[in-house]
Amino acid sequence: MTTEFVLTGATVLRGSDLVASHDYWVKVDKGGRVSALGPGPLEDSTITQFDASGMIICPAFLNAHTHVIDGFLKEIGFGLPFWDVFMPPDGLRHHALSVTPTEVVTEQLGRTLDQMIACGTSLFVDFREGGLPGVKLLERLAAHRLIQPLTLGRFAAYPPQPPDDLAANEGALGIEALDEISGLVEEGAGFALVSANDLTDQGLAQVAAHVRSLGGLLALHVAESPPYREISIERTGQSDVHRVVDHLSPDFAVHLTFATPEEMDLLAEAGIPAVCCPRNHAVIGLGIPRFDLMLEAGMTVAIATDNVILASPDPLAEIQFASRVIRALREDASFPTATDMLKMITINPAKILGVDHERGSIEIGKRADLVLIDATTVNLAPVADPIAALVNRATAADIRAVFNNGVLAHGRPLEMVPSGR
Numbered sequence: 001m002t003t004e005f006v007l008t009g010a011t012v013l014r015g016s017d018l019v020a021s022h023d024y025w026v027k028v029d030k031g032g033r034v035s036a037l038g039p040g041p042l043e044d045s046t047i048t049q050f051d052a053s054g055m056i057i058c059p060a061f062l063n064a065h066t067h068v069i070d071g072f073l074k075e076i077g078f079g080l081p082f083w084d085v086f087m088p089p090d091g092l093r094h095h096a097l098s099v100t101p102t103e104v105v106t107e108q109l110g111r112t113l114d115q116m117i118a119c120g121t122s123l124f125v126d127f128r129e130g131g132l133p134g135v136k137l138l139e140r141l142a143a144h145r146l147i148q149p150l151t152l153g154r155f156a157a158y159p160p161q162p163p164d165d166l167a168a169n170e171g172a173l174g175i176e177a178l179d180e181i182s183g184l185v186e187e188g189a190g191f192a193l194v195s196a197n198d199l200t201d202q203g204l205a206q207v208a209a210h211v212r213s214l215g216g217l218l219a220l221h222v223a224e225s226p227p228y229r230e231i232s233i234e235r236t237g238q239s240d241v242h243r244v245v246d247h248l249s250p251d252f253a254v255h256l257t258f259a260t261p262e263e264m265d266l267l268a269e270a271g272i273p274a275v276c277c278p279r280n281h282a283v284i285g286l287g288i289p290r291f292d293l294m295l296e297a298g299m300t301v302a303i304a305t306d307n308v309i310l311a312s313p314d315p316l317a318e319i320q321f322a323s324r325v326i327r328a329l330r331e332d333a334s335f336p337t338a339t340d341m342l343k344m345i346t347i348n349p350a351k352i353l354g355v356d357h358e359r360g361s362i363e364i365g366k367r368a369d370l371v372l373i374d375a376t377t378v379n380l381a382p383v384a385d386p387i388a389a390l391v392n393r394a395t396a397a398d399i400r401a402v403f404n405n406g407v408l409a410h411g412r413p414l415e416m417v418p419s420g421r
């Protein structure tokens, strides 16, 4: 519960199309929802007004793919190949997670959540390792903060099916594994596989049916590196993208850095959205996910920050990098537009996650999850195009305040407007 207030005099990025509306006010009700907005001064001396002039008010960011647990490993393994750092059970980060004291991991996890809030984030989707205890740890730390996690738990042990079954693409997932999924979904928000190669085709279908019956979110990494495809074809005759479409139908596919144009069309037709993480994949030498081609294929795309070990959980930094790299690769500055880029950390992930009825844009009835960017900083002023300024130049240091459901989650309170003005 908050008290009713109004932010006045700002440039508000309104609605899911982020229409830049100058000298606007936004009214927030006691339930933390946007209850009204409009142009010019608000003639109502009965309500507390805060002076937001010089601010750009943007919907708070949704970070649709993170591994927030590895913030204690920043730059560890920098320069090593992807497989050596990331693949369970022997990858460097999985080994580090198993031998580092829980207090160390926990303290850094809390600091990472605080950093995400300071970077303008209201909600994130985490692929949580460590089985049920892993999910519980994140839920416990986030419960005391003004940021909401959608925690997708993973199997505690890998591989979840016997290697011989996987090699022959034969065999079902055991009842214990399905029970483990039930516990993860109940405690968190859903379930994540590492990749389609975790399971046989039959196992994928079982997981899909089971997670759906529980009402959880279902997602996984797809076409993340060449071996994903090679292993899948060797065992099943199909690429991991095709198997995901045929047997799993997840809520979204993460990465798709190695998806072919034909596979993008297939995913678009199946209505499976993408979540791409350009900075992580660039720095580890995998390549750049072609989210521009995915958009052109008709897919819904979100951009996310992925492992903290390799990139700060900062959505503005992610889209700024992504925007520049894709323009360079296309040798074309016109697409995706700045608005397209900003949508990929606001309304697009809200749609993908099924929360766009209350998040992802500034509209009456939605949560007042707001980022106030100070357009008067040396870095940003003068602002000719507020959306281009956010996508191309703004950093977390330009964020003056972050509101989560109408509550100040980060930053400094604004000056009150003297009544009668």
Ligand SMILES: [Zn+2]
Pocket (backbone or CB within 6 Å): 065, 066, 067, 127, 221, 254, 306, 307
């Ligand atoms: Zn991931």
